[in-house]
Amino acid sequence: MEMDIxxxxxxxxxxxxxxxxxxxxxxxxxxxxxHYVDICEAxxxxxxxxxxxxxxxxxxxxxxxxxxxxxxxxxxxxxxFFTNAELINIFSYxxxxxxxxxxxxxxxxRRKELLRYMKDSDSDILKMILSFDAESCGGIMxxxxxxxxxxxxxxxxxxxxxxxxxxxxxxDYLLITDKLHKLQGIVDLRQLLVADDTTLLxxxxxxxxxxxxxTDDQEEASNMITKxxxxxxxxxxxxxxxxxxITADDIVSVIxxxxxxxxxxxxxxxxxxxxxxxxxxxxxxxxPWLIVNLFTAFLAASVVGMFSDTxxxxxxxxxxxxxxxxxxxxxGNQTLAIVLTSLARGDMDLIKDWxxxxxxxxxxxxxxxxxxxxxxxxxxxxxxxxxxxxxxxFSMILNIILAGITGFLIPLILDKVNIDPAVAxxxxxxxxxxxxxxxxxxxxxxVFLNKLI
Amino acid sequence: MEMDIxxxxxxxxxxxxxxxxxxxxxxxxxxxxxHYVDICEAxxxxxxxxxxxxxxxxxxxxxxxxxxxxxxxxxxxxxxFFTNAELINIFSYxxxxxxxxxxxxxxxxRRKELLRYMKDSDSDILKMILSFDAESCGGIMxxxxxxxxxxxxxxxxxxxxxxxxxxxxxxDYLLITDKLHKLQGIVDLRQLLVADDTTLLxxxxxxxxxxxxxTDDQEEASNMITKxxxxxxxxxxxxxxxxxxITADDIVSVIxxxxxxxxxxxxxxxxxxxxxxxxxxxxxxxxPWLIVNLFTAFLAASVVGMFSDTxxxxxxxxxxxxxxxxxxxxxGNQTLAIVLTSLARGDMDLIKDWxxxxxxxxxxxxxxxxxxxxxxxxxxxxxxxxxxxxxxxFSMILNIILAGITGFLIPLILDKVNIDPAVAxxxxxxxxxxxxxxxxxxxxxxVFLNKLI
Numbered sequence: 001m002e003m004d005i006x007x008x009x010x011x012x013x014x015x016x017x018x019x020x021x022x023x024x025x026x027x028x029x030x031x032x033x034x035h036y037v038d039i040c041e042a043x044x045x046x047x048x049x050x051x052x053x054x055x056x057x058x059x060x061x062x063x064x065x066x067x068x069x070x071x072x073x074x075x076x077x078x079x080x081f082f083t084n085a086e087l088i089n090i091f092s093y094x095x096x097x098x099x100x101x102x103x104x105x106x107x108x109x110r111r112k113e114l115l116r117y118m119k120d121s122d123s124d125i126l127k128m129i130l131s132f133d134a135e136s137c138g139g140i141m142x143x144x145x146x147x148x149x150x151x152x153x154x155x156x157x158x159x160x161x162x163x164x165x166x167x168x169x170x171x172d173y174l175l176i177t178d179k180l181h182k183l184q185g186i187v188d189l190r191q192l193l194v195a196d197d198t199t200l201l202x203x204x205x206x207x208x209x210x211x212x213x214x215t216d217d218q219e220e221a222s223n224m225i226t227k228x229x230x231x232x233x234x235x236x237x238x239x240x241x242x243x244x245x246i247t248a249d250d251i252v253s254v255i256x257x258x259x260x261x262x263x264x265x266x267x268x269x270x271x272x273x274x275x276x277x278x279x280x281x282x283x284x285x286x287x288p289w290l291i292v293n294l295f296t297a298f299l300a301a302s303v304v305g306m307f308s309d310t311x312x313x314x315x316x317x318x319x320x321x322x323x324x325x326x327x328x329x330x331x332g333n334q335t336l337a338i339v340l341t342s343l344a345r346g347d348m349d350l351i352k353d354w355x356x357x358x359x360x361x362x363x364x365x366x367x368x369x370x371x372x373x374x375x376x377x378x379x380x381x382x383x384x385x386x387x388x389x390x391x392x393x394f395s396m397i398l399n400i401i402l403a404g405i406t407g408f409l410i411p412l413i414l415d416k417v418n419i420d421p422a423v424a425x426x427x428x429x430x431x432x433x434x435x436x437x438x439x440x441x442x443x444x445x446x447v448f449l450n451k452l453i
Numbered sequence: 454m455e456m457d458i459x460x461x462x463x464x465x466x467x468x469x470x471x472x473x474x475x476x477x478x479x480x481x482x483x484x485x486x487x488h489y490v491d492i493c494e495a496x497x498x499x500x501x502x503x504x505x506x507x508x509x510x511x512x513x514x515x516x517x518x519x520x521x522x523x524x525x526x527x528x529x530x531x532x533x534f535f536t537n538a539e540l541i542n543i544f545s546y547x548x549x550x551x552x553x554x555x556x557x558x559x560x561x562x563r564r565k566e567l568l569r570y571m572k573d574s575d576s577d578i579l580k581m582i583l584s585f586d587a588e589s590c591g592g593i594m595x596x597x598x599x600x601x602x603x604x605x606x607x608x609x610x611x612x613x614x615x616x617x618x619x620x621x622x623x624x625d626y627l628l629i630t631d632k633l634h635k636l637q638g639i640v641d642l643r644q645l646l647v648a649d650d651t652t653l654l655x656x657x658x659x660x661x662x663x664x665x666x667x668t669d670d671q672e673e674a675s676n677m678i679t680k681x682x683x684x685x686x687x688x689x690x691x692x693x694x695x696x697x698x699i700t701a702d703d704i705v706s707v708i709x710x711x712x713x714x715x716x717x718x719x720x721x722x723x724x725x726x727x728x729x730x731x732x733x734x735x736x737x738x739x740x741p742w743l744i745v746n747l748f749t750a751f752l753a754a755s756v757v758g759m760f761s762d763t764x765x766x767x768x769x770x771x772x773x774x775x776x777x778x779x780x781x782x783x784x785g786n787q788t789l790a791i792v793l794t795s796l797a798r799g800d801m802d803l804i805k806d807w808x809x810x811x812x813x814x815x816x817x818x819x820x821x822x823x824x825x826x827x828x829x830x831x832x833x834x835x836x837x838x839x840x841x842x843x844x845x846x847f848s849m850i851l852n853i854i855l856a857g858i859t860g861f862l863i864p865l866i867l868d869k870v871n872i873d874p875a876v877a878x879x880x881x882x883x884x885x886x887x888x889x890x891x892x893x894x895x896x897x898x899x900v901f902l903n904k905l906i
Contacts, residue, residue, distance in 0.1 A: 035662070037681055069682075158646075165643040172625045172642075189625075189642075190618040193611075209488070226709050228490055229522075231702050249684050249701035252708065256679050259712045260794045266719065267790020268783060275795040275809060282816055286787050290824050293783045297776040298831060304772035305835075311764070311771050318764050318771035319757035322887070323750040325775070330721060330746045334739050337720020341713045342728040356728060363735055371743050378751060382758075434775070 011042040019053045027057040036062075036069035044074065052081050060086070064093030072105045079106060084117045091122075096143045097244075100129035128243070137221045138214030140254065141235040141244030144168045147175040148201060150184050155197040161189075173232050176201050181241035183211065183234055211236050214243050221246045222254045223346040262344065265423040268293070292427060300325070300434035307442035314452045316383045317445050320392060323375055325437035328399040331367060332429045335360055335407030340422055343415050350412040360408045364401030372396035387451045395441040403433045464495040472506045480510040489515075489522035497527065505534050513539070517546030525558045532559060537570045544575075549596045553582035581696070590674045591667030593707065594688040594697030597621045600628040601654055603637050608650040614642075626685050629654050634694035636664065636687055664689050667696050671707050676799040678704045715797065715875040721746070745880065753778070753887035760895035767905045769836045770898050773845060776832075778890035780824055781852040785882045788813055788860030793875055796868055803865040813861045817854030825849035840904045848894040856886045 011034060018026045031039065043051050043066075055063060055078055063082075067075055067090065079087065079102070091099045103111045103126060111130075115123045125143055132138030146168050148157050157174070174187045185205040195204060211234045212221050221233055225248055235244045264273065268289035273282055304311070304321070311317050342348035372393040380389030410428050411421035445452060464487060471479040484492065496504050496519075508516060508531055516535075520528055520543065532540065532555070544552045556564045556579060564583075568576045578596055585591025599621050601610050610627070627640045638658040648657060664687045665674050674686055678701055688697045717726065721742035726735055757764070757774070764770050795801035825846040833842030863881050864874035898905060 035681055162646050165646055168643075190621075193615050193618055225702075226705055228488055229702065229706070247701070248705050249678075249682065251705055252679055252701050253682070255705065255708045255712065256798075259708065259715075259797070262712075263715065263719070263794050263797075264790045266716070267786045267793075269787045269790050273791055275791050275801050275806065279812055279815060282812070283819060286784070286816065287820055287823060289787070290780065290783060290820055291827070293780060294776070294824055294827055297779045298828075300779070301772045301776050304775065305769070308768045308772065312768045315761045315765045316758070318774075319754045319761065321771075322757070322775060322778070323747070323754050326750045326753070326883075326887070327743065327746060330743060331739070333720045334722045334742070337717045337722050338726055338728050340720075341716050344712070344716075345709075348728050353728065359732055359735070362732060363739065366736060367740055367743055370740060371747055374744070374747055375751075430779075434779070438775075 008038070008042055008045070011038060012045055015039075015042060015046065015050065015054050018057070019050050022053075022057070024057045027054060028059065028062070031058065031062040031065065036065045040066055040070040040074055048077060051077065055081055060090045061093045064090045067102060068094055068098045075102050075105055079110070084113055087114060088117055091118075096122075096125050096129060097141065100126050100139075101134070103130060104134055132214055135218050136214065137212045137216045137218055137235050137246060138243065140218050140221070140250055141214070141246050142250065143244045145175060145232075145242075145245040147177050147181070147242055148187075150176050150178060150200070150202040150205065152201050153197065154192055154195045154199045154201070154204075157187075157192060157201055161192075174201075175234055175242055175245070176205050177242060180239075183208070183236060183240060183242050186232075208234070210234070211240075212246070213238065218254050219258065219344075219346065222251050222258070225251045226255075226345070258344065262340070262422040265420065266340075266426055268427070289427075296427065296431040296434075299431060300438055303435050303438040304442065307438075307446055310442055310446040310449055313449060314388075314445065316379075316385065316388060317442065320379055320388065321438055321441050323379075324392070324395050324399050324441045325434045327371055327375070327396060328403040328433035328437045329430055331364065331400045332403030332407035332433050333426070335404050336411060336425055336429055339408060339411045340425070343411060343421055348412070350416050353412075357405060357408050360404035361401055364404035365397060368397035368400035369393075371400065385452065387448065388445075391441065391444045391448065391452070395437070395444055398440050399433065399437045402436050403429070406432045460491070461495055461498070464491060465498055468492075468495060468499065468503065468507050471510070472503050475506075475510070477510045480507060481512065481515070484511065484515040484518065489518040493519055493523040493527055501530060504530065508534055513543045514546045517543045520555060521547055521551045528555050528558055532563070537566055540567060541570055544571075549575075549578050549582060550594065553579050553592075554587070556583060557587055585667055588671050589667065590665045590669045590671055590688050590699060591696065593671050593674070593703055594667070594699050595703065596697045598628060598685075598695075598698040600630050600634070600695055601640075603629050603631060603653070603655040603658065605654050606650065607645055607648045607652045607654070607657075610640075610645060610654055614645075627654075628687055628695055628698070629658055630695060633692075636661070636689060636693060636695050639685075661687070663687070664693075665699070666691065672711065672797075672799065674699045675704050675707045675711070679708075679798075711797065715793070718873065718875040719793075719879055721880070742880075749880065749884040749887075752884060753891055756888050756891040757895065760891075760899055763895055763899040763902055766902060767841075767898065769832075769838065769841060770895065773832055773841065774891055774894050776828055777845070777848050777852050777894045778887045780828070780849060781856040781886035781890045782883055784817065784820060784853045785856030785860035785886050786879070788857050789864060789878055789882055792861060792864045793878070796864060796874055801865070803869050806865075810858060810861050813857035814854055817857035818850060821850035821853035822846075824853065838905065840901065841898075844894065844897045844901065844905070848890070848897055851893050852886065852890045855889050856882070859885045 014026070014030055017023065018030065043054065055066070067078065082090065103114065115126060118126070129138065129143065146161060146164060148160060152160070161174070172189045174189060174192070176184045176187055178184055186208045187201055187204045187206065191204050210224060210228060210230060212224065214235050214237055224230065225233055225246070231248050233246045234242050235246060237243055264270070270285040273285040339348065375396055376389035376393035379392050380386045406429055411425045414421040414424055467479070467483055470476065471483065496507065508519070520531065535543065556567065568579060571579070582591065582596065599614060599617060601613060605613070614627070625642045627642060627645070629637045629640055631637055639661045640654055640657045640659065644657050663677060663681060663683060665677065667688050667690055677683065678686055678699070684701050686699045687695050688699060690696055717723070723738040726738040792801065828849055829842035829846035832845050833839045859882055864878045867874040867877055
């Protein structure tokens with residue numbers, strides 16, 4: 001069911017025909033037959049004038065559907081095709097969360113114009129959503145949910161639901177509030193359907209102890225929904241009044257986005273790059289990180305330079321030293337990966353879990369000893385130089401222990417000072433394991449140089 | 454709202470008291486006050502005899518809740534506390550998907566016993582779920598969904614829903630099938646609530662072109678739900694009959710699991726390790742990868758060893774060579790990260806996208822030239838040796854181009870032959886960029902040795 005390249009080509013061909021024959025009916029039919037996401041992906045490959053001609057043929061409802069299924073570049077391209085009045089009309093087919101996202105991408109002046117143009121009730125909700133950071137719980141919440149007062153009867157509740165259900169996103173859980181909009185609990189629609197008409201909602205109420213504040217980071221919501229397997233999570237303000245709801249399917253895109261960001265960050269790529277990005281966009285994303293790495297590489301190289309006399313005396317050291325640094329990097333990356341995934345889940349904290357550093361030191365000692373024996377023995381035999389093996393053994397243990405400590409502390413410290421640990425951890429780690437590895441190994445070798453020659 | 458260490462300690466203390474005073478009422482109340490997930494996490498820190506004493510105090514419904522919120526180790530610990538008859542009773546409070554997961558962890562003999570002990574209707578569904586791989590769509594689907602025949606009226610449908618809703622997981626979308634259980638489309642419960650009693654479901658039917666086969670990998674479902682922002686996805690067999698449904702919240706745990714697996718795999722850790730795993734479990738997870746890396750490190754070292762005469766002649770080479778290999782590794786990892794995230798989204802394919810390799814070659818040329826000029830100039834000045842700079846320049850370009858090609862091809866090829874690209878890519882990549890980097894740089898240096906001295 002994945003859209004493959006042939007289907008995309010076919011859609012592009014259809015849109016080209018629609019545009020050249022000005023085939024309005026064909027445009028409308030295409031939107032019925034093909035998912036908006038796929039149409040947007042096809043339009044992304046086409047010329048701006050073709051996109052404009054096609055979009056302008058569509059009823060506002062379909063334009064809304066395309067805007068909801070697209071991304072910032074596309075929205076920035078399309079919105080200037082329409083007047084303020086037309087856009088307000090298009091917005092009426094979109095959810096508030098999607099309209100707020102779109103407004104967030106527009107220029108401040110256009111955004112202000114549009115907000116002025118709206119009904120007060122609409123612009124108030126949008127201004128509230130826009131007041132939260134785009135990656136906060138308030139920024140991703142849905143404001144189209146059903147909240148009912150606790151003293152309604154089942155019968156009254158069902159009448160209300162029939163009225164407002166068509167404009168809501170979630171209906172299987174009803175949020176029940178008191179007069180001040182304070183969350184009292186939830187009622188499952190299933191219970192409502194089987195309950196007696198005169199029962200009060202208060203009597204059906206289930207306690208629901210989960211909520212997030214609108215200003216909390218979206219990761220907070222994502223961790224809570226994942227851990228407790230929730231379908232909905234109320235978003236409240238500081239007087240505990242319900243402002244919106246985050247659903248499991250909102251979280252799917254949050255997790256997907258964080259996943260991509262983290263993997264790219266660990267590889268040293270800015271988050272905007274995709275496999276088919278333009279050449280110069282890719283270049284811009286990659287070169288800064290490479291330049292930073294070049295400087296750290298010279299830092300490590302200068303340590304090697306300090307010991308050039310030692311290397312000149314025993315040239316075998318030059319072949320053996322990358323083994324020490326490489327293994328240190330590998331061991332440190334193992335610790336780093338575990339700490340990063342635990343941090344992403346919100347499970348770990350420097351203050352709470354600092355004692356685990358002793359486990360890392362123990363693991364470094366054990367792994368370092370095993371790898372050190374292996375490397376030492378092979379090296380001693382390769383160069384018929386047992387003392388070279390002994391130096392390798394001790395350097396390996398020391399560097400792997402240091403790598404474990406560093407791989408443990410760096411992400412936790414970065415997290416405490418609010419720097420994304422996925423982005424910056426690996427560069428600090430490699431710099432550290434490289435410079436320390438060279439220093440320990442070549443340092444030991446130069447101290448015991450007379451035994452090596 | 455995260456459970457912090459103090460709350461966990463408090464729960465542990467409460468359970469200890471409940472166990473020592475045999476306080477049945479306290480046990481039942483604790484399950485009302487605290488989420489099962491948190492109770493399971495607390496029990497995980499306690500002794501087996503305490504877990505047993507506590508669990509045996511609880512009504513079956515709460516045992517079911519704990520089993521649904523726990524993980525394989527916990528389930529394996531708890532199930533032997535109960536007879537087959539008791540377990541069947543406990544299962545009646547759990548969803549089929551959760552029961553099937555649990556059965557999957559038990560010994561074959563216990564599983565067979567339990568299935569024999571059940572009503573045929575239950576064991577048939579469970580056997581069907583168990584027949585699919587645990588990471589396939591059939592393995593994660595929910596079988597408690599509402600499917601209605603298209604020729605029912607709205608009134609008949611609502612009566613049916615009231616009957617079966619309490620045992621289903623999803624009610625806001627109803628799957629509509631023909632007589633042969635073939636999917637015809639969906640009806641939104643909202644439309645049902647506002648429609649006329651005598652309307653046929655057939656008339657409310659919305660086309661729903663999305664589905665997966667039960668044998669498809671769970672990633673297929675995850676990509677489709679993410680891309681098209683779906684709330685439910687029907688799972689069908691090869692005659693298109695609906696077997697179950699996957700919901701957005703099922704996918705939350707799939708994505709979370711794949712995320713953790715991928716980050717850990719990229720760091721070289723087996724997927725089972727958490728930050729607070731037992732010492733020897735961590736050791737077992739990390740040492741194999743380190744041993745593999747040790748051998749590849751010696752491979753690179755043996756290349757350096759081949760050129761020991763050259764290094765002896767120009768010892769500056771030993772300080773400069775890790776810069777070439779390190780930068781190659783960095784550039785290759787950038788490409789790798791982009792390909793890995795595109796593969797995880799199901800966006801990329803070796804056959805379809807092989808032409809993008811030319812983009813990587815171009816980027817390698819450009820980035821390599823910039824980094825090469827930087828590194829070459831610094832080196833030439835540091836050692837007052839312009840020819841050393843020239844060799845660095847050309848080696849850097851060549852190694853970064855090769856790194857881009859390798860970072861592009863390795864994950865795509867592994868994916869084609871069905872090996873998880875996140876696990877194995879980075880080790881192949883580093884081995885390649887290290888050995889090639891050393892070979893190119895030291896090789897060039899030895900060919901032009903007379904100019905360097």
